[in-house]
Amino acid sequence: MQKKSIAIAIALAGATVASTVAYAAEPVSPIRPVQEVNLAMVELGKKLFFDPRLSKSGFISCNSCHNLSMGGSDNLPSSIGHKWQEGPINSPTVLNSSLNVAQFWDGRAADLQEQAGGPIENPMEMASSHTLALGVISSIPGYVREFRQVFGHETITIDEVTKAIAEFEKTLVTPNSRFDLWLLGDANAITADEKAGYELFKSSGCIACHNGEALGGTSFQKMGVIEPYQTDNPAEGRYAVTGRDADRFSFKVPTLRNVELTYPYFHDGAVWTLSEAVDIMGRLQLGKKFEEEENAQIVAFLKSLTGEQPSFLLPILPPSVDNTPRPDPFGKEEAAE
Numbered sequence: 574m575q576k577k578s579i580a581i582a583i584a585l586a587g588a589t590v591a592s593t594v595a596y597a598a599e600p601v602s603p604i605r606p607v608q609e610v611n612l613a614m615v616e617l618g619k620k621l622f623f624d625p626r627l628s629k630s631g632f633i634s635c636n637s638c639h640n641l642s643m644g645g646s647d648n649l650p651s652s653i654g655h656k657w658q659e660g661p662i663n664s665p666t667v668l669n670s671s672l673n674v675a676q677f678w679d680g681r682a683a684d685l686q687e688q689a690g691g692p693i694e695n696p697m698e699m700a701s702s703h704t705l706a707l708g709v710i711s712s713i714p715g716y717v718r719e720f721r722q723v724f725g726h727e728t729i730t731i732d733e734v735t736k737a738i739a740e741f742e743k744t745l746v747t748p749n750s751r752f753d754l755w756l757l758g759d760a761n762a763i764t765a766d767e768k769a770g771y772e773l774f775k776s777s778g779c780i781a782c783h784n785g786e787a788l789g790g791t792s793f794q795k796m797g798v799i800e801p802y803q804t805d806n807p808a809e810g811r812y813a814v815t816g817r818d819a820d821r822f823s824f825k826v827p828t829l830r831n832v833e834l835t836y837p838y839f840h841d842g843a844v845w846t847l848s849e850a851v852d853i854m855g856r857l858q859l860g861k862k863f864e865e866e867e868n869a870q871i872v873a874f875l876k877s878l879t880g881e882q883p884s885f886l887l888p889i890l891p892p893s894v895d896n897t898p899r900p901d902p903f904g905k906e907e908a909a910e
Contacts, residue, residue: 600775604669606746607746610744611740614723614740615740618738619888620890621741622634622742623636623887626897627693628655628693629701630656630903638660638664645745646664654695655697661806661808662808662840663842665827666831668746668830669790671685673828674791674825681813685739688739693706707729712897713892713893713894715890747883749881755877763874764873767870767873770870770873777863782826783826783829787828794826796840800856808841810823829875832875832876834879
């Protein structure tokens with residue numbers, strides 16, 4: 574009996590090693606589950622992520638544009654901001670965003686914490702200010718108590734607010750997609766068409782930009798290498814950050830994880846279907862026209878990249894009190910000034 578148990582253990586270890594060797598040879602690696610995080614800070618950041626009181630209107634939260642019930646995006650070409658303003662660019666998914674080399678399409682934020690502070694004071698998004706947002710948070714006893722428990726002192730700073738949000742966002746990874754299970758050794762996890770799509774994806778050159786754990790997010794590339802991309806969107810990509818002409822129309826390569834959930838596609842949100850996106854990227858970036866069957870196989874592969882979505886109890890937000898600054902959803906205070 575003991576010999577049999579030892580034999581099973583050796584066999585399992587061998588299978589694990591074999592699967593690790595198998596995916597080590599691939600340009601894509603499985604999404605890893607959440608690594609090290611501060612759990613108390615995660616719970617605080619979760620509340621702040623869902624709290625619309627960080628916005629001037631008291632209506633828009635981080636989750637408004639990065640809806641965790643919709644693949645971490647809002648499924649709109651561009652987001653709706655303060656007083657129904659139309660955003661300038663498509664909202665990228667927040668899922669697996671901790672794997673990005675930088676944040677935003679143009680990479681102007683170095684990390685999740687820096688990104689979290691931007692929308693709060695952007696007049697087209699949450700339209701508040703860091704001072705006003707801190708005044709709201711600091712007036713709420715439940716938040717004061719929780720910040721003290723997490724950070725160890727009374728005064729709340731914007732650095733702590735954004736650090737907590739970023740710590741929560743680090744947990745928003747999506748492991749165990751069917752494709753990952755295949756990489757890990759389950760030969761039946763994907764279909765023949767999905768595997769054929771992956772082989773096409775590699776042989777056609779898509780893998781040059783969409784590789785690694787997130788299949789993207791780690792480089793900036795020009796949109797329209799072989800043919801120019803036609804769009805009315807004025808965004809100029811990385812050029813807005815560097816001022817270098819070579820960076821004009823270079824955007825952060827988006828992750829393809831959960832891509833079937835994060836339509837519409839591209840920085841301008843102009844394309845609503847994966848088949849059209851595959852066709853455009855093939856022609857404009859690779860100079861390749863995929864046949865109908867090839868397109869369908871690549872799309873099938875892309876759909877196998879949908880992983881386990883974050884799932885948790887919705888946070889119950891601490892209530893405002895009498896002296897909490899009031900929201901201004903219709904801009905009446907602005908008009909009176």
